[in-house]
Amino acid sequence: MIVDCHTHWGMAWTARDGEDPARWLAELDRLGVDRAVVMPHEGIRRLDRCAADNDRVARVARRAAGRLLPAATAWPQAGTEALAEARRAIEMLGARALKFHPWMQGFSTAEAVFGELCALAGEKGVPVVFHDGTPCYALPEQVGGLARRFPATTFVLGHGGLLWHWRSALAAAERPNVWVCLCGPHQRAIERFCAQADPDRLVWGSDYGFGLEASCLDYRLAALRGARVPEELQARILGENALRLLGLAE
């Protein structure tokens, strides 16, 4: 079982394939990936397209016979409307996670409404996934701070601190409600996460879907498999942990 915990239904795919995930899924098949968390793309770029893109991602997922697990986003700048949209996405669209990209969406994690979104996610039992590893709004320490404020909410460092903040991600992951998605750190950092972080809170992702090629999926899967990580742990990261994060474990 391989679950990709970090993909997007990209605008390029909408432009070419509408809402048909057949070719998108064919790339997963080619690389042996069983399921994927699919997040918005247009919705994290444009506030005015947020709800429409949440709807689109949910419709795409419904056409994938359970293989795609939809995530949704909201914009804290929209105030109470953001809370309503997040609630709608979880309750009506079946969103399995809330995804936020603070620097692209242009908000601080310290904003009051964002705190309310984190609390809602905890109440509903869906994880909050971040683009992380980038100053000034998406640092692992900032996510760690949220994890302290909202201990009932599960937070996911969607990029494990990327290339330059992976030590920060390691530190943030000391909080029991912080998970790390190995989607971005280099191989030596991946090995450090596997050696030092809680092995039950590591998942894997590719960032597949922005472009029409699947080379990032291929690359990042091969990077994990090529890292000096025991096979048993790789299997947990790729499958079992992800299912548990998403509430799908048997």
Next chain:
Amino acid sequence: MRAHTLDAYVVLGVDREYDLTEDALLRAMDQAGVARAVVAAPDRQLAVAEREGNDAMLAAAGRRPDRFVPSCTANPWRGEAAVDEVRRALGAGARMVVLHPAVQGVQANDELVWPLVAAAARAGAPVYVHTGPPGHATPWMVVDLARRFPEAALILGHCGATDLWNDVVPAARAAENLYLESSLARPFLFAGYLRELGAGRGVMGSFAPLNDLGFEWARMREVLAPEAYAQVYGPTLAGLLGEGRP
């Protein structure tokens, strides 16, 4: 092994997450079909023990001049002493100057950096700048250096990976003497930059051992068109190192 294959950036030494010995590097290069590699010191020797690192790179290249190309550095905060150290290392055979602003605690375009770039340019050595978040070295900061020193060759290490990727193409268009290095930028993005800018602006670096050298080279071969790979695998960097095109 393809002649003239040249890896633009490999960290040689053992310190924290770096664990690459000369023997291990040679094995990896042999397996990947890489003829030569520019060797750079681990972070500690870029930040506070530069002379020790420079001498280690020179010694390694002295043992295997056919395989290792030595780089050197000095922390810009040392002022005149930094310039002296870079001049000494270049005089002793170092071929490239490395700046790692995040590790060395300076901004890439700070005036403290200027004398080092000038010294490198006078010696005909390219300047490799580690770029990316947290922002000590952005692509546009390196453009500032490149425009201030048009006689220098600046290598944009990692292409601002990851989140400064938007800046790479416009920044490179703003300075003809700016070259893109592939490591951490990942082959699937790097290929796109070169489609915009031309393959002559790119050099292949693995940043081993943080990345697996063989894996990175194999992926680059897969992703680049043959005519692009023919420049990126070594000839462009050889030219910057003063070797001329093979």
